[in-house]
Amino acid sequence: MQPIASNPERVLLDQHDLTTQQLEQVLGTALERRADYADLYFEARSAEAVSLEEGLVKKTARSISQGVGVRVLAGDKTGYAHSDDITLDTLQIAARTARAIVHEAGETRVVSSAGPSQAPRDLYTLSTPPATIPLTEKIALLQQIDEEARRYDPRITNVMASLTVEQKHVLILTSAGVMVADTQPLLRLQVTCIATQGTIRQQGSHGGGGRVEFNFLFDQDRWRIFTREAARQAILGLEAVPAPAGTMTVVLGPGWPGILLHEAIGHGLEGDFNRKKVSAFSDLMGKKVASELCTVVDDGTLPNRRGSLNVDDEGTPTSRTVLIEKGILRGYLQDRLNATLMKMPLTGNGRRESFAHMPMPRMTNTFMLPGDSTPEDIIKSVPRGLYAVSFGGGQVDITSGKFVFSASEAYLIEDGKVTRPVKGATLIGNGPEVLTRISLVGNDLRLDDGIGTCGKEGQSVPVGVGLPTVRIDGLTVGGTQA
Amino acid sequence: MQLEDLATTVLQQAQRLGASAGDVLIATGESFSAGVRLGEVEKIHNAREKRMGLRLFVGQSSAITSTANFTREAVQTLVEETVALARATAADEFSGLPAAEDLARGFPDLDLADSPANLTPEDKIALAREAEAAALNTDSRVTNSEGAEFSSGSRELLYANSLGFIGRYDTTSYSLSVVPVASQNGTMQRDYWYSSHRKLNRLEPAPVVGKKAAERTLRRLGARRVKTQQAPVVFDPETAASLLRHLAGAVSGSALYRKTSFLLGKLGEKIAASGIWIDDDAHILSALGSKPFDGEGLPTCRTAVVADGVLTSYLLDTYSARKLGLRSTGNASRSFADVPTASPTNFFLRPGTTSPEEIIRSVRSGLYVTELSGFGVNPVTGDYSRGAVGLWIENGELAYPVEEITIAGNLLEMFQHIEVTGHDLELRGSIAAPTLKIARMTIAGE
Numbered sequence: 001m002q003p004i005a006s007n008p009e010r011v012l013l014d015q016h017d018l019t020t021q022q023l024e025q026v027l028g029t030a031l032e033r034r035a036d037y038a039d040l041y042f043e044a045r046s047a048e049a050v051s052l053e054e055g056l057v058k059k060t061a062r063s064i065s066q067g068v069g070v071r072v073l074a075g076d077k078t079g080y081a082h083s084d085d086i087t088l089d090t091l092q093i094a095a096r097t098a099r100a101i102v103h104e105a106g107e108t109r110v111v112s113s114a115g116p117s118q119a120p121r122d123l124y125t126l127s128t129p130p131a132t133i134p135l136t137e138k139i140a141l142l143q144q145i146d147e148e149a150r151r152y153d154p155r156i157t158n159v160m161a162s163l164t165v166e167q168k169h170v171l172i173l174t175s176a177g178v179m180v181a182d183t184q185p186l187l188r189l190q191v192t193c194i195a196t197q198g199t200i201r202q203q204g205s206h207g208g209g210g211r212v213e214f215n216f217l218f219d220q221d222r223w224r225i226f227t228r229e230a231a232r233q234a235i236l237g238l239e240a241v242p243a244p245a246g247t248m249t250v251v252l253g254p255g256w257p258g259i260l261l262h263e264a265i266g267h268g269l270e271g272d273f274n275r276k277k278v279s280a281f282s283d284l285m286g287k288k289v290a291s292e293l294c295t296v297v298d299d300g301t302l303p304n305r306r307g308s309l310n311v312d313d314e315g316t317p318t319s320r321t322v323l324i325e326k327g328i329l330r331g332y333l334q335d336r337l338n339a340t341l342m343k344m345p346l347t348g349n350g351r352r353e354s355f356a357h358m359p360m361p362r363m364t365n366t367f368m369l370p371g372d373s374t375p376e377d378i379i380k381s382v383p384r385g386l387y388a389v390s391f392g393g394g395q396v397d398i399t400s401g402k403f404v405f406s407a408s409e410a411y412l413i414e415d416g417k418v419t420r421p422v423k424g425a426t427l428i429g430n431g432p433e434v435l436t437r438i439s440l441v442g443n444d445l446r447l448d449d450g451i452g453t454c455g456k457e458g459q460s461v462p463v464g465v466g467l468p469t470v471r472i473d474g475l476t477v478g479g480t481q482a
Numbered sequence: 483m484q485l486e487d488l489a490t491t492v493l494q495q496a497q498r499l500g501a502s503a504g505d506v507l508i509a510t511g512e513s514f515s516a517g518v519r520l521g522e523v524e525k526i527h528n529a530r531e532k533r534m535g536l537r538l539f540v541g542q543s544s545a546i547t548s549t550a551n552f553t554r555e556a557v558q559t560l561v562e563e564t565v566a567l568a569r570a571t572a573a574d575e576f577s578g579l580p581a582a583e584d585l586a587r588g589f590p591d592l593d594l595a596d597s598p599a600n601l602t603p604e605d606k607i608a609l610a611r612e613a614e615a616a617a618l619n620t621d622s623r624v625t626n627s628e629g630a631e632f633s634s635g636s637r638e639l640l641y642a643n644s645l646g647f648i649g650r651y652d653t654t655s656y657s658l659s660v661v662p663v664a665s666q667n668g669t670m671q672r673d674y675w676y677s678s679h680r681k682l683n684r685l686e687p688a689p690v691v692g693k694k695a696a697e698r699t700l701r702r703l704g705a706r707r708v709k710t711q712q713a714p715v716v717f718d719p720e721t722a723a724s725l726l727r728h729l730a731g732a733v734s735g736s737a738l739y740r741k742t743s744f745l746l747g748k749l750g751e752k753i754a755a756s757g758i759w760i761d762d763d764a765h766i767l768s769a770l771g772s773k774p775f776d777g778e779g780l781p782t783c784r785t786a787v788v789a790d791g792v793l794t795s796y797l798l799d800t801y802s803a804r805k806l807g808l809r810s811t812g813n814a815s816r817s818f819a820d821v822p823t824a825s826p827t828n829f830f831l832r833p834g835t836t837s838p839e840e841i842i843r844s845v846r847s848g849l850y851v852t853e854l855s856g857f858g859v860n861p862v863t864g865d866y867s868r869g870a871v872g873l874w875i876e877n878g879e880l881a882y883p884v885e886e887i888t889i890a891g892n893l894l895e896m897f898q899h900i901e902v903t904g905h906d907l908e909l910r911g912s913i914a915a916p917t918l919k920i921a922r923m924t925i926a927g928e
Binding site for chain 2: 004014047049051056057058059060061062064065067076077078079080081082083084085097100101136139157158160168191196200201203218237241245246247276277278280285313355358392393394395396398399400402403404405407423424425426428430444476477478479480481482
């Protein structure tokens, strides 16, 4: 991997023989026509993936990428050019290409930055970044995981585990005078177990990570907990009965089921969709969109979380944004383009997958604040319903507001008790409506273990979610038992 | 440096540094996209990219690395690191390059690249604008738009391995898409239509793409839910293709040797209704999934995967074939940062003789599904549960739009209960199917 420098702007500039003054000239080129704003996003990323299956660490992969994206904004227009070749020449060409979005000639402008500044937060400085851990230690961990899973139950017949670590250096320069650099570590462990009993097979998955050291996996025995969780889910699936079909009371467990918030309301509150008035939430600001038990925030400032960032990918410090306060819609998630056009504050949610992508409003860590009920009382309150504790992915149609998320571990609730496990089923609902049906909120807020990736318009970014136990009075469960 | 020279140099260097075998994939390309919204240019994106993926073996251990930095020093470092990684990786008796005698010798000309089009950025913007305008002008209820996008790209791809194989081919691609928004009584709906092809003149005309997008959006207005019930489900070609995508995953070598496929052990068995034929064909001229050789340098071909309902072949690469005691079907697909894995080329269900209208007429009460959402498919068991949007069929007619419902079943049972297939197969993407009717599924709603 690349040497870990304390000083990411030096990594990016020195390596390519570029000076701050030259970059200011490039921004000047980008702004030569009547543009409002221009920025440069430099990125150097190295990633390493180690994976095990059938008891062997068969695969090691490493990839290095670097490049620069040049963006020019004029009104609601965006010109973007990117290149994996970082030289002054390619930067100037990219700047001229990006500014082609603007036809009107403007005046020559001089851009000067205040010089490099450190990111305003320090959420994930690691004394030992995971990228520096020798391969042998990672391999040893995966082998322990394999043994642990098989020891859990003899019916575990295969274990697939992968550990991915990356280190990303970014440098952002804007015509507004911002120059900021950040080093972003990321680690993710994923364990999948296959259980076999006669002719029945099932799988279970679990994992975790964040902007953390390798040691995170050993603290509190996390790797073992994640592994046993994957094995437990696979075994449980062997005895699952068909899921019910129809509208019923649903209790969501704490943590990862927070994906409900991400799909049902998070995407619908992203600035771009609301500026264009194509979101089911357009024009609902200040209105009641949830029961008063619900307060939902997006917070990019939580230390070491997968969805956290010191600055977003436009150089804006991340923040905690209240989306819903006691049931009332309070905030949108913004990037620079949409905040400017909507005359709203920046929230530090301008994110992009890489230098090859334009930034847009994205979530960071999205969760609901805890309420007063105990999880036990919430379950006890339900005569018949579904208790869903683990999920696969979700998806939403922003415009109609309809969202789905798929339960991978769920149980029937019968007479206030959790009874039989049921097979996976998709849950479907309407974003602006679902939170109005929340009748109980637990006191057990949990954030997920750090595995979420969100896709939007072909761009993937790491995110987090969180939820206390909640009771929803009426959600459609897509099982097979009509 | 020419790509061929770069590949040769890298592989020679690798052998000098201790690799016993290896292969390299190099691609360079350019892309452009223009987005128009409500008649105005909204975004333009230009890119020029290159990438190299290197796989090296030390005996039966291997590692994969990738980079976009082609300088001599960077490549030298990459090779050294790859050898070191491979040495740290476990030996796997099934790993390795294909047998030298199996490598492709001649390459079919599949006509995958367009002759250089004299299309300026302004022309491309005009196409997007024209498509969106057609959508907006279809009906006054089309009140808004998420925009229209035209994109084009060209790529040259080279694959070489230490057995002396070297092959390259060029591709181009074009696509045009529109996402209109319609509103009625305070509710909004969006849908889309697109066209994509390797040849510019094979794209659907811009006004057709726009109008179709608008019609698909308009027919969703006023959507309601239906009662929870069991009923027949008719899949339009777009959603039917998604079923085929699940099947393609289940017949791919890695899912089989990992035992994560619901089709495990079903070779030679009836897995679909009689009259169902599914093929994988890498040689369709100018098609999006076609390739002259696979990701390991093996010849590509046409494989009958399902013949009259019987599973006749898996899709395999060299590694999964060795694991399963079978031969590669030439379906290795290679990405830069990952090992080759088997995946479909052009994968399609052969058309029947019935028109989609007749299929709809055959349903007394059931669902015509036009969009599916979510990830509720368990590849190990085939259990299926997804969100659905479509039109309700009453007495053989499309009666009203429906949404916020799910459809559920099991993929194996679904394929076994395909009652009829339409005559409307069109290879709009690399995976395609005609209209399909499945006898019965569970629909969850009110």
